[in-house]
Amino acid sequence: MTPKTMKTTTGALRDIRIQDPFWSDYIRLIREVVIPYQWEALNDRIPGVEPSHAIKNLRIAAGEDEGSFYGMVFQDSDVAKWLEAVAYLLESEPNADLQQVADAVVDLIAKAQREDGYLNTYYQLKEPGNEWTNLCECHELYTAGHLIEGAVAYWHATGNAKILDVACKFADYIGKVFGPGPGQIHGYDGHQEIELALVRLYRATGEERYLQLSRYFLDERGRSPSFYDREHEARGHTHHWESDFMIKKKSYSQAHAPIREQQTAEGHAVRLVYMCAAMTDIALETGDAGLFAACRTLWNNIVTKQMYVTGAIGAMAQEESFTLDYDLPSDTAYAETCASIGLIFFAHRMLRAEPDGRYADVMERALYNTVLGSMSRDGKHFFYVNPLEVWPKACGVNHVYDHVKTVRQGWFGCACCPPNVARLLASLGQYIYTIDDSTVYTHLYIGGETDLLVGANRFTLEQYSELPWQGNVRFGIRTEAETGAMFTLALRVPSWCDSLQIFINDVPCMPVMHNGYALIRRTWLDGDRIDLSMPMEVMRMKGHPLLRETSGKVAIQRGPLVYCLEEADNGEHLHRLYVGPVQAAETAFEQDVLGGVQVIRMEVSRLSDRNWDGELYASNVDSLFEPATATFIPYYAWANRGEGEMAVWVREK
Known part of the structure; x- marks a missing residue:
């Protein structure tokens, strides 16, 4: 089937006015709290949180300040995503003060850009002359992609031509450096993102060369899996990170096979769904039925075999990656916020290609549960990792849980998730129709x-x-x-x-x-x-028989919301609670709980330890159960009442 290009409300947020009892508060939070808070974080003005240095890096590159580069190789992308979120807010509701701040950022970006169009403060300040020598590890095109996306959004919202000129100048420079011609680099970035951005630039300008460059990067990926090895050898076998796994493990960045031949979701979860979103864009713009079939194949593998009930993806902390079909542990889940946001990007584009409710179901699941749950109610604390079960006492002691945080953090050294949440929720209107x-x-x-x-x-x-x-x-x-x-x-x-x-x-x-x-x-x-x-029944969700982690357990869902048990309501040792096969559920909206939520209460059984005399194991002890009432809250609301246990999946008696 050839994908069908659809006109959409994307890019027309000024025509969409969200007035919703639930979502309007979150958009207000983005506008009034999150964006100002992140601006302070980007300027290193929040005591006690990891410094960003992102604005200062730009100021140094622009000649307005002195010092050295600080942060991750992709630190510039945090500013670009902030600018993109601001663009969506300004398009929805003009704000002269906010636009003045953002215009100053645009001026700073333009001033930091090199005359030839290149812009990356890490290489400009720390490794001048080594540009494009470590695409596998160092995110140059990823960072460029976020700048271009932010630029297009800001130009569309405000008409600021300076930032669009920056984006076009950079993209034209990239087009000279990369391609199939003699003297060009025949390669691609280790982290997909430029592909998405170039399609957006094409749609903004109508310049066909940007669409073709995006397609080139996609088609080249995996076609030459030795590209990483060649550049590794050319720079003397050095590597940027602690190990060279990114170079050796081609599937980590989906470079193990041409994109049309990939059958399963492999490697870093965010990279995979960003790639799939770009693949769908190209299929939409070109009518490439074969490419769209590849999108369908990867979509089906993700959502039928590698997605959590919360709409999270990427099970393993090591490499932030997919593992294998039906491997979805709850307590060690990585489930990065950005991965669910990328899944929403992918779903939205699939909806444009072929309207099918299953894509919107996944988009809704990821939005209401993982994405919403990643941000605290105060808009100043965030989860990078979104587990489905937490035992705080084990965190920090058992190192298998080192990646799991029991409370949301103020900021991160790798701060990709908070600005990603901001840009998604600021543009929420684009996803409705x-x-x-x-x-x-x-x-x-x-x-x-x-x-x-x-x-x-x-x-x-x-x-x-x-x-x-x-x-x-x-x-x-x-x-x-x-x-x-x-x-x-x-x-x-x-x-x-x-x-x-x-x-x-x-x-x-x-x-x-x-x-x-x-x-x-x-x-x-x-x-x-x-x-x-649409009646909202309390549903008992069960996992596929091949899902080992959910065998003999149920998850509670009502409407789009997945629910969880939290220690604040149910005491500790949540693993000792069992639901019966036919127990009725009671729902009640409680205004004084977590800002107002619908809670679900259910009569359950609690496994007792009364007949245990201190043995760790015994053969002659009967299991005793005591009656109890369990209170379930929406998963998105957990960890807003201090540290405590949490569980989505509950044992079934």
Whole structure:
């Protein structure tokens, strides 16, 4: 099947006004707390957290300050992602003070850029002359990609031509350095990102060369797996990190085989989904059916064999990577925040190629659980790693848990996740709808109003949503056309919904069902109203029989939210709680708990130690159970009440 290019609301955030009882608070948090807090972090003004030095690196490169480079080789990318998040906020709601700060950052970036277009403060300050000698390990094109993405977003939001000129100048320089021609580098970066960025630059400028350069980087990957070895040999077998595993293990950066031949998700999880998102972009722009088939293959492997129930991916801390099919441990899960964000990028692009509810289901799962759970309610603390089970006493003692943090951190030396969360939530409106010539697809039920153009029809679509607490949604149509607007409204039927009721102007509607969407085609008149009722039952999710970690256990889900047990409600030793096969669940919205959440209570059994006399093992002891009441809270809300145990999967009696 050839992928179908769709017009979307992407890049038109000024036409999308989120007004939602749940999500508006998070967007306000990004605007009022997260972006200012991250600005302070980028300027090293937050006591007690890991310094960033990212702005100072740029100031030194621009000749405005003195000193030496500090931070990771990709430190510049934190500034670029911050600028991108600011762009989305400004497009949604102009703010002269914030734009003044961001314009100054643009001026600083432009001043730091070399005359030939190159911009990377690590190489400009620390290793001048060694540019492009260690693509495998040192993220040069990754950092360039984030700069280009931030530049396109900021230009689109503000019309600032200076930052777009920086991006084009850098991309043109890269196009001279890389390619199949004589004297060019026949290679690719160790961390995919430039591929995504070049497609965005192509869409902004219409310059075909950027699209072709993106395609070149994708097609070259894995076609020449010895590229890393050749550059390693050329620089005298040195390596940047403590070991040379990135060079030796080609699958770590998906360079072990051409991208069209890769059958399973391998290696670093963020790199994989960034690559897949770019592959889908190229397939969309070029109609490459073979490339899209490769996207489908990798998608299916991820979501059917290597994804956590929370929408997290990347099971292993070592190499931040996928491991093998059905290996999804809860307590040692790496589940990096950026990986779930990348999965959302991938899902959104697959939805543009072929509207299918399964992509939106995964996008929703990752958004409401892992991404939302990675940030504290105060907007100033973050998880890099998102485990599904935590025993704080073991953390710091058993080194297998060294990567697991029991409370969110103020900042990180490798601070890729916080600005990634900011740019995703600041652009949330882009993920609600996609549009083709005659159909509006609703993927996420998030309240607000959106100005749309479908064919020749201009109208405003209003959405009122009670998610994630109740499954009631209402749409309203506003149009000035006296004859109305003819189009199809496609409403996603979530995987958690067993029965969907739809009313149009209070009259029951029996829509056509297709690929997880309820399709309603008619001439819509001003004032038309569509009501959806999606019952939210408490579901007991079970893992595939090949999932060793979930065997004999259940996870509780209601609507899009996965729930967990927390020590604050249930005491310690959560592993001793068992749910019965038919126990009823009680739900209640509690305004004074974690800012207001729907909790689930269930009668359970607690394994007792009353008949144990100090033995570690015994053969003649009967298991005794005591009645207890378990309280489950949404997974995203855990660790907001201090340190304590947490578990998503619960034993079934």
